[in-house]
Structures are given as C-alpha cells and as structure tokens.
Amino acid sequence: MQxxxxxxxxxxxxxxxxxxxxxxxxxxxxxxxFDFSGATLSHHLGKLKAAGxxxxxxxxxxxxxxxxxxxxxxxxxxxxxxxxxxEGSS
Amino acid sequence: MQxxxxxxxxxxxxxxxxxxxxxxxxxxxxxxxFDFSGATLSHHLGKLKAAGxxxxxxxxxxxxxxxxxxxxxxxxxxxxxxxxxxEGSS
DNA sequence: TAGACATTTAGATAATTCTCTAAATATTGA
DNA sequence: TCAATATTTAGAGAATTATCTAAATGTCTA
Numbered sequence: 001m002q003x004x005x006x007x008x009x010x011x012x013x014x015x016x017x018x019x020x021x022x023x024x025x026x027x028x029x030x031x032x033x034f035d036f037s038g039a040t041l042s043h044h045l046g047k048l049k050a051a052g053x054x055x056x057x058x059x060x061x062x063x064x065x066x067x068x069x070x071x072x073x074x075x076x077x078x079x080x081x082x083x084x085x086x087e088g089s090s
Numbered sequence: 091m092q093x094x095x096x097x098x099x100x101x102x103x104x105x106x107x108x109x110x111x112x113x114x115x116x117x118x119x120x121x122x123x124f125d126f127s128g129a130t131l132s133h134h135l136g137k138l139k140a141a142g143x144x145x146x147x148x149x150x151x152x153x154x155x156x157x158x159x160x161x162x163x164x165x166x167x168x169x170x171x172x173x174x175x176x177e178g179s180s
Numbered sequence: 181t182a183g184a185c186a187t188t189t190a191g192a193t194a195a196t197t198c199t200c201t202a203a204a205t206a207t208t209g210a
Numbered sequence: 211t212c213a214a215t216a217t218t219t220a221g222a223g224a225a226t227t228a229t230c231t232a233a234a235t236g237t238c239t240a
Contacts, residue, residue: 009099010198014172021175027217040199042218047197061207061216069175076173082104083166085111085159100228117187130229132188137227151186151237182240189234197226204219210212 004075007051012036013044017067020054024066094165097141102126103134107157110144114156 008014016030031041045065048054052071056063098104106120121131135155138144142161146153 003101005099005101005104008172009095011093011095012198014095017172028215036198037200038217039201039219043198046218058207061214063217072173073175076170079169079173080166082098082107083162083169085163102228118185126228127230128187129189129231133228136188148237151184153187183238184240185236185238187235187237190232191230193228193230195226195228197224199224200222202220204217206215206217208213208215210214 002047002050004051004053004071004078007047007053008075010044010047013048016044016048016065017053020065020067024064026059026062026064028062030065092137092140094141094143094161094168097137097143098165100134100137103138106134106138106155107143110155110157114154116149116152116154118152120155 008017012034015033019025019030019033027038027041027045030045031038034041045054049056053068053075054065055068056065058064098107102124105123109115109120109123117128117131117135120135121128124131135144139146143158143165144155145158146155148154
C-alpha cells in the first residue's frame, strides 16, 4: 500500500479528495474539473486508491469514487500527529 | 517556496521534523540518526527550509536547525483542512 | 595564517513520477 | 451480437527526486 503522504503530495490528487469530500462522483464527473487526459486521471485515482483513501463501486458503465472515511480519518490522525506541537513542553 | 506537502512527502524529512520537534539540533546531531551522506542530508534540509518548515542559525562551525513554529502551525491548519470531514453534512 | 571541522554546492546517475496516445476491458442498449 | 460509452492498462518520453563523491565555503584554534 502506498503511503497517504505520497498520495496527497500531488496537488491534483488533493483537489480530487476535496471534490470527493463533497460527495461521491463518477470518473467523468471528476474529469470535468481537470485538463489532463482520462488516462492521467486514472493514474491519480489509482494512487489514491492504493493509499486506501478512496473506494469505488460500479454503477452501470461508470465507476463511482468516494472518500474511504475510516482510512481518511486515520490519515487525519497521522498527519496531525506530525504537526502537533510537543505536549507537556511548557 | 516549495510546498509543505512535497516537503513532508518524504519519510526521511518527516523523521527530521519529528526529531526537531524535540528541540533544536545541529546538522551533525541530525546526521547521527541517518545512514546517508551529509550531502544527502543537506538536500533534505534544503527542502524543509524551502518549505519554510525549519529555521537555522549558526553557532560557531555548526548550523543549528529548529522547527519554524509559525509556519509549522499554519501547515497543521492546511493539512487538517484537507482531512477534516465536511461540516454541517449531517 | 594553516589546518581541521562542519556544512553546502556542483555535477552525475538511477529511480520515480506525471503525462501522453493507443489499445484493452467492461457495460449498456439497439 | 454490434456499436457506443466509460474506464483502465500498456508503453514511452520528459521532468523531478534521492543519492553519491568531490570540491567549495565558512569558522575555529593552534
């Protein structure tokens, strides 16, 4: 599994996550927000999926992406751990 | 300025930040925790500095690195923004 | 001032990443 | 079943990154 840190290092992927936080979207819905090719989008979605940050389901011809909440919240914990100021260091 | 996201994408750099959260350290102090060359360490420190996450001062022959608290806390906000669940979405 | 120590810079290489086009796969509807 | 639509995979090229050794820079002490 790819690290969450690497997954969110790319601005396009952070934008995808922000979009998905607003609710599930199909690949073409997401694609409407970007200029690059579908193959490139697929590459980014693959990285997010490898990090476990998103989940997919099929709906007819479309694949619907959504944030994987449990992993997302774990990730929130991980990142806030790095950035939390040392405790008890008055 | 390099993005905080890219700066923390690398595990070595995250380890450096964790070390520095415990207090200021010289380059050689930091180096003692890693296996790679001094030049490589310098490269990583440069990235952290470009992101504004660390500050330096000279103390004789040594350069002392420390976390740049204001930028660090801004970064904490930035990352928690991405990972915060949508508000008011009951 | 010369030599030693600490760190950074320069220049090179290997690995990874982002992007593309073209082809493959999966599903739907006629 | 065929053609259209949606997405992913394959393969390749350009850019970036992590790493190294060697050289340069800055500071201290004898």
